[in-house]
Amino acid sequence: MSRFNWAPTAYKLLNGVLCIYKPDQTPVHMVVESLKSRLCKDLNALPCYQHEILMPSKVKENLQEKSLSLKVDPSGIEDWSEHRLVLGDRYEESDIKIHFVDGISKHSSGVLVLGLGMFGRESVEMIAMSKYLRVYHVKGRFGWATHNFSPKGRILQRTSFKHVTTAKLEKVCAAAQAAHTREMYRLSGVNPDSQEAYEMASSGIIRPAERKTSPVLYSIKCIDFQPPDFTLEIHSINESCLFLRQFIHQLAIKLKTTAVCTAIRRIRYGTFDLQRALVRQQWHLDNIIDNIESNNELLTPERLLIGHLAERVQLPPPSHQYIGHSKGDQHLIGEEVTDDFAKSNEKELIVDSKTCLSKRMPSQNRDPSDTKLSKPPAYSWWWCLFAWIPGVLQLMEGCLSFTNAGFDICICSSIVVQDKAKMGETFHLFQHLALNYNGFIAGCLYHIALPSVYGNYY
C-alpha cells in the first residue's frame, strides 16, 4: 500500500537520480521499460482524478436505508468527461522519461544510475561529465578462447592453464596497471613531471580529459583465484564491458594461456554504491521515490564538478603502445576479432617480451631516458626487489607504502612519498636494506606521480 493518496503528488516527486542494481541477462533498455511500466502501474493505482478523491467525503451516514451496499451518487459527478473510465489511465509509459548514464551490457549486472524527469536528466548529464570512477568485479575462466570473449561464444582455442599461479596473475595485473598509469597521464593532458601532476595526484585520481576516449584502468587486483576461475577487481574510467572482456582475454594471453570472461559486476559507480542500489524486486513507486530523495545528497556541486578540472587541457598524441589496450585493438568487436586474432596475438607477444625484458633487467640508478617513458615522472617510486622478504616494507617509517603484487622472485612495490625531498632518502633506505639482506637487490624500475584509488575517491 502506497503512502500517497494523490497520484500527481507522487508523479512530481519522480524527478531526480535513481540508483538501481541492473540484473543479469536483461539489457538496459528493457530495465528502463520495466521501470516505466511499474511506475505507471503504481501511479495509476492511486487516485488520479478529482472524482476519485472527492467521493468519500460526500458519503454520509446512512440513516434511512437498511441495505449495506454503498452506492455512488451519480449526481456527485459534475463532469462525466473527467471520469477515469472515459479518459483512461492518467499516466502512460511515455509520461515517464528515464535517461541512463554509462550503461552496462546485457550479460553484466551491477549499479546503474538513471535520471528521472527534467532534473534527473540534467543531473545525469552532470554525472556523465564528472567521469566518476567505476569499480568492477570481473570474473574470468582459463582454458579456452571464444570469438566474443564470453563463455557462450564460438570456441576458437583450447589451452592448458596449469602453469598459472596467483603470483603470475598478479604480476601481469601489476604490469597492466603500470602501463595504464602512463596512459592516465596522457589522457589527462597533464605533464607527469610537473607540480600540477603532483597536486592532482595528491588530491585524488587523475581523470581523463574527455569522455568516451580510450579506457583507463586505475587499479587491477586479483581478489580471488581458484583455477580455472579468477576474479579481478578493476577500478576504471571510460571503459566498456566489451573492453573488460577483451582485457581478460589479453591478460590470459600474457600468461601463455587463454581465458573467457564469465561475469562482469559493477559494484560502484562514483558515489553510488551497492548500498543505495535497488534490486529488481524493490522497483516500486515508494522505494523509488525514497531512493531519489536519498540520492539528492550526492548531487552536491563539489561532487558533480569533480571531472571538470580536466576539461580545459589538450591531449597530446598517443606516444606509445601500452599493455592491455593498444590503439590497433580499439575497433575489435565481435566478428572482426577472429580475423585479427592471429595478428593481435603477435603484437601482444612483442609487447609482452619488451615489458618482460624491462622488468627482468632493472638496474640501480637506471637512467630515466632509457625507459620507454620519454619524460620521467617524479615523486613516487616503483621498486623491484629481487627477493622474497615479506613485511620488508613495514620497516620503513614515514612512508605510505603498499605492495602491488607479491611475486615468487620479484616483489614489485611502490612507495608513495609525500614530497620530493624524501625521494633520495627513500632510495638510500632501499639500498641500505639491500645491503643488510644479502639475498636481494633493489632497483628502481621507474618513478611516477601516482594517485591512489583506495581512498574515498569517486
Next chain:
Amino acid sequence: MHPSLRLDKICFLKLMKSLSKGLYNEARYFSTNVTRYYLHQNHLVNLNNSSHFYHQNHFLQSCISLDKHYSNYFIICIGNISRILLFVPSHYNTNVSFVRWYRSRTRDMRQQDSNLVEAEEVDNTVSVMDRVTPNELSDLNMKQGVVSVHEKGIEPHTSSNEVQNVDEFTLPELSRTSMSLVPYVKRSLTLQKLVMLGVNLDKVQRVKEVPELLLKSDFKKDLLPLFKFLSNIKVPVKDMGKIFTENPLLFKENAQNLELRVGYMIHKKFSLKDIASMTIRCSIFLLMDPHKLDEKLGFLQNTFQLTGQEVRHVAMTYPKILPWRQELIADVRFHIKEFIGFSDSELKEIILKEPSLYMNNKNAMVKRFEYLHNTMLLDHHQVVQWPGVLSSRMFIIKTRHMFLLSLGRAQYDPCQENFVSLKALVTGTDQEFCHNVAKCDVNKFYDFCKTI
C-alpha cells in the same frame, strides 16, 4: 510524394529552424504550407475536433503535427505564432490521449509554467467554437480542401435522416470529426450509464466500429437487453463493466444469439454458475460459434484423453483456453512432450492442474525446465506436482534457489526434513518467501541479489 508536398516538407524544416532561432514572422510564413503537407499525410492533430477550423478562423493560426521522425513535439500555436501555446509530446497522436494529457498537465502546471501552458485561452476558443453553424463548417471544409481523418474518427453525418436516429446530438457536433468519445460523454446519457456500470470507454473506443455504434444506440432500447441477459445468467452487476471493457464486440451482439450459445453450454452440462464465472473471466467465448466451441472441446478431449467431466473442469479453471487456437495448443504439447519428455499421463495431469501452461512460450518453458532439472536436480515427477513453476519467471526461480542454496535450505525432497515445495519457492511476495521458506530478513535476500 507529390512535388508540391516535397516542397512543403522543406518548408517544414525551415519552420523548425526559424522557430528554434526565434524568427517568428518567418515561421509564420512557412507554417501554412506545412499544415497542408501534414494534413495530406494524415498526420493531423485534431485538437478538439477540427483543427483546420481553428486555423481558418485565426483562433488557431496553425496546428502542426510532426511525426516521430522529425521531432518530439507537436507544436500548437494559438493566436499569434509567436505565442507557442502547448508543446505536446508526439506520441499523443490520438485526440483522447491529448485531451487527457492536456487536462492532467494544465492542472499540475498552471501555476508553475504560466507562459507555456495557458489553459484558459484554450477553453475560451472551445466555447466560441460551439456556436458555429454546420453550414459554415461544411463551407470551410470545402474551401480548405482538407482530407479529413475518417478512419480514426467518427464520420460526419450530414443527412437529416441520420440525425433523427441520434437522440442527443445536434448537427454541428456530429459534423466535426473526433478521435474519441470524450466530447460526447457530457451530453450522452447512454455513455454516462455505461460509465456508471463500469465500462471503460477509453478502451472500448479503440475497437473498430464500436464508438460509432455506442453513439448511435439508445441505452434502454439497444444495450439494456445485453445487460439483462448477463444478469439472467447470474453475472453480478459489478463485473458487467469489466466484461464489456474486455470484450467490446459484445455490444454488437444480439441477446438472442448469446442465449443460443449459453444454451449450447448448458446442453454440454455446464452449470449456470460455471458459465457466469467463465463469462467474467473470459467473455470472448460468448462470441464463439457453437460449432467451433464444440470442435474446441472435442479437440481438448481427444488430444489429452479427457473424460467429459475433466473437459468441463479444464474449461472452468481456465476459460481462456477455449478461444485459443488449436494448432498452438497442439504445438506446445508436442514441444514439451518431445523436448522435456513428459509422458501422456503427465501431460494430462498438467492440463488438469495448470491449463494456462499450454498457452505459454514453449521455448521459455523448456529453458526453465532445463534449469529445474539440471541445476536444481528435480525430476519430471516433482515438476508435475506443481506445474505452475514452468510458467513462473526465470529470475524468481534462479535468485530464490541460489539464496536457499547459500543458506543451506535448498532441499526439494519431500521425504526429508526442511522440505521446500516448488509452490512455496516460486509463489508469494519476497516478504512471504523470506518469512516462510528462507526464515530470514528480506533485506538479507536483497543483499544477496546484489551479489549475483
